[in-house]
């Protein structure tokens with residue numbers, strides 16, 4: 001719309017229309033004023049709105065519609081109700097709504113990022129004129145994977161454990177940042193990125209060297225385009241300085257096993273001597289008094305013996 005005031009007179013315009021491809025006049029001015037942004041995720045279907053809707057009394061035949069990107073490349077163009085031009089890179093991925101001229105792109109690619117212009121011309125009986133034009137900026141993003149934190153112990157001593165902590169995430173766009181905290185205090189990661197090109201998904205890895213003197217909680221956040229994905233990990237101080245505390249527990253085990261052995265010995269000794277004492281006692285009673293026999297019947301074995309002896 002911003003371009004209309006400096007649009008050329010109808011005569012010159014008609015010459016351009018014959019040319020087929022519409023060259024936009026005031027590109028930079030248009031960009032500066034139009035700030036429509038459409039966001040989409042890689043692989044999804046996205047619709048870029050145009051600036052006109054055909055009234056039900058009319059048909060597409062009365063219009064010329066140009067969808068162009070990167071200032072001069074025509075993505076899709078329609079004239080007399082037919083597709084008159086299409087871009088190789090957008091082949092089979094575009095569709096235009098025949099009533100409101102919305103440009104549908106599916107699946108959307110990272111390379112599709114950028115400004116798009118929709119230009120609508122109306123063909124009346126006399127001449128053609130630009131009805132409207134619109135610039136929409138497409139912003140394609142891709143989600144990063146949940147960060148993966150790994151920690152490798154490089155060296156350790158009694159006082160500290162030196163660790164190499166790395167945090168990685170992949171397959172996202174645009175280029176991300178990594179931030180993080182160590183027990184709620186922010187830390188700076190040594191970051192490296194990998195990407196096939198500046199229009200390809202990124203893999204990111206952050207590295208951190210730490211001296212862990214006590215258990216700490218570490219958080220890693222991958223930030224891109226206002227989104228953030230984070231993961232936390234508890235780093236345990238691993239060292240062998242707890243070893244001096246191990247012997248006491250060893251002593252406890254030996255002490256308790258000695259007690260158990262003594263206890264078992266006592267039981268076996270008791271088991272060996274106690275019945276004999278009873279038996280000798282009952283033999284004595286059996287010999288002397290009849291009442292002693294009744295006492296002996298408490299133990300079945302000895303009662304059997306006494307009954308035998310009594311019958312004899």
Ligand SMILES: *[C@@H]1O[C@H](CO)[C@@H](O)[C@H](O)[C@H]1NC(C)=O
Nearest residue numbers: 047049050053097100101102
């Ligand atoms: C255009 O039409 C399509 C389908 O009828 C609809 O989904 C879309 O929201 C419309 N866009 C505008 C800008 O009106």
Ligand SMILES: *[C@@H]1O[C@H](CO)[C@@H](O)[C@H](O)[C@H]1NC(C)=O
Nearest residue numbers: 069070071073111112113114
């Ligand atoms: C846009 O045009 C510039 C210059 O003509 C070119 O370098 C760039 O690759 C183009 N971008 C896309 C996405 O086609």
Ligand SMILES: *[C@@H]1O[C@H](CO)[C@@H](O)[C@H](O)[C@H]1NC(C)=O
Nearest residue numbers: 087088089090091092093094
């Ligand atoms: C587009 O679709 C047609 C028909 O399905 C197919 O022959 C052609 O190879 C496709 N082009 C691309 C670039 O995928």
Ligand SMILES: *[C@@H]1O[C@H](CO)[C@@H](O)[C@H](O)[C@H]1NC(C)=O
Nearest residue numbers: 145146147148149150151168
């Ligand atoms: C995290 O990274 C380690 C080492 O590279 C790998 O073995 C593990 O499968 C990864 N975990 C996830 C959830 O990607």
Ligand SMILES: *[C@@H]1O[C@H](CO)[C@@H](O)[C@H](O)[C@H]1NC(C)=O
Nearest residue numbers: 181182183184185186217219
């Ligand atoms: C971390 O610090 C922030 C502010 O510095 C505070 O609001 C938050 O409660 C803290 N979290 C923990 C777990 O200490």
Ligand SMILES: *[C@@H]1O[C@H](CO)[C@@H](O)[C@H](O)[C@H]1NC(C)=O
Nearest residue numbers: 188189190191192207208209
């Ligand atoms: C960051 O990592 C690179 C490569 O792994 C290394 O050369 C560089 O010294 C590191 N920087 C810091 C500050 O640790």
Ligand SMILES: *[C@@H]1O[C@H](CO)[C@@H](O)[C@H](O)[C@H]1NC(C)=O
Nearest residue numbers: 170171194195196201202203
């Ligand atoms: C990014 O990481 C993914 C998964 O780990 C891997 O398949 C891909 O090759 C990596 N991309 C680059 C450019 O290194």
Ligand SMILES: *[C@@H]1O[C@H](CO)[C@@H](O)[C@H](O)[C@H]1NC(C)=O
Nearest residue numbers: 157159160161162209210211
């Ligand atoms: C960790 O501590 C050891 C000795 O206590 C020291 O030699 C080393 O440089 C420290 N490393 C870092 C990353 O602070």
